[in-house]
Amino acid sequence: MTATLLRREPPETPAETSSRRLVERVFRIRESGIVVVLIVFAAVTTAVRHRFLSETNIQFILLDTTVYALLALGETMVVISRNVDLSIGSVLGLSAYLSANLFGQHPGIPIPLVFLAGLGIGLGCGLVNGFIVAAGRVPSLVVTLATLYIFRGVDILIVGGKEVVPSSLPAGFTDIPKATVGGVPDMAIAIAVVIAIGAYYLRSFRSGRDLYAIGSNPDAASLTGIPVGRRVFTAFAVSGAIAGVAGVLWAARFGTIDSTAGTGYELTVISAVVVGGVAIFGGSGSVVGAALGALLLNTISSALYVLGISPFWDQAIAGFLLILAISVDRLILVRLTAALRRRGGHHA
Numbered sequence: 433m434t435a436t437l438l439r440r441e442p443p444e445t446p447a448e449t450s451s452r453r454l455v456e457r458v459f460r461i462r463e464s465g466i467v468v469v470l471i472v473f474a475a476v477t478t479a480v481r482h483r484f485l486s487e488t489n490i491q492f493i494l495l496d497t498t499v500y501a502l503l504a505l506g507e508t509m510v511v512i513s514r515n516v517d518l519s520i521g522s523v524l525g526l527s528a529y530l531s532a533n534l535f536g537q538h539p540g541i542p543i544p545l546v547f548l549a550g551l552g553i554g555l556g557c558g559l560v561n562g563f564i565v566a567a568g569r570v571p572s573l574v575v576t577l578a579t580l581y582i583f584r585g586v587d588i589l590i591v592g593g594k595e596v597v598p599s600s601l602p603a604g605f606t607d608i609p610k611a612t613v614g615g616v617p618d619m620a621i622a623i624a625v626v627i628a629i630g631a632y633y634l635r636s637f638r639s640g641r642d643l644y645a646i647g648s649n650p651d652a653a654s655l656t657g658i659p660v661g662r663r664v665f666t667a668f669a670v671s672g673a674i675a676g677v678a679g680v681l682w683a684a685r686f687g688t689i690d691s692t693a694g695t696g697y698e699l700t701v702i703s704a705v706v707v708g709g710v711a712i713f714g715g716s717g718s719v720v721g722a723a724l725g726a727l728l729l730n731t732i733s734s735a736l737y738v739l740g741i742s743p744f745w746d747q748a749i750a751g752f753l754l755i756l757a758i759s760v761d762r763l764i765l766v767r768l769t770a771a772l773r774r775r776g777g778h779h780a
Contacts, residue, residue: 506671514714527679558672647714
């Protein structure tokens with residue numbers, strides 16, 4: 433009984449509670465800053481090209497953002513645990529082809545069953561990543577960089593020179609991205625709800641909060657009884673499953689799927705997550721911020737197109753914002769650490 437009591441985590445002191453609230457406040461301000469940048473950027477672009485905020489262009493931006501925002505949900509769960517999943521683009525491509533190809537192989541197959549197939553494909557890939565990282569204790573950067581190429585290689589072997597074309601897909605499937613409510617795409621509304629659920633889970637459920645604790649200090653989290661391996665394994669499994677579903681949505685959005693589907697998506701998604709305020713060092717950030725980061729990057733991409741600027745600048749801008757966000761995170765971390773030490777000294 434005594435040993436059990438000794439292993440229990442002591443309640444937070446007033447100083448620790450104050451410190452935690454300070455950290456949360458700082459990163460909430462960071463997310464608000466993204467909204468301000470987004471509004472200013474949209475206003476400036478609209479002043480130059482009035483058609484930028486047309487209903488058609490807004491729908492286009494929202495539809496493009498949905499897949500990235502969905503991928504960002506899974507990536508956020510991984511990153512806050514001080515890991516990274518580089519394989520999501522390859523998982524998306526594999527799922528997009530295999531799930532969409534079911535319509536040609538099995539005419540009349542129910543659309544929900546195709547979504548379940550995509551989820552299962554992604555989940556299988558995520559389980560592989562999670563097992564190697566959690567059980568094998570191999571750095572996630574190494575594991576997912578390897579599986580990025582492995583999953584893409586499997587995709588190329590399966591697809592070969594073939595492709596799925598829109599004419600082989602049922603109208604009910606390709607109409608999914610076209611459906612709107614009050615001018616807002618149904619896909620965007622559905623993903624917004626999923627993002628809200630994800631945010632609530634991470635903040636309100638113990639297993640979600642454990643990911644933040646692991647990202648802040650894995651050794652301390654293990655000492656307090658948090659099942660670190662199991663939580664990290666689950667995070668990768670969820671990230672893979674989400675990438676699988678995103679692949680099905682990608683297929684519905686574009687219709688034509690070959691072995692290049694999803695190539696390069698990992699850079700954009702990780703950029704969106706970090707730009708959205710999720711610390712690349714783990715332990716802080718939110719799903720809502722990551723989704724806002726995805727919206728910002730897609731808005732920039734659309735603005736470049738409207739302004740007649742080469743789309744090759746997209747990746748350059750995403751890379752620049754990634755470096756800037758990491759630098760800002762580092763600066764915030766240093767300043768916060770100094771502030772928390774001063775608070776601790778005062779309370780002592």
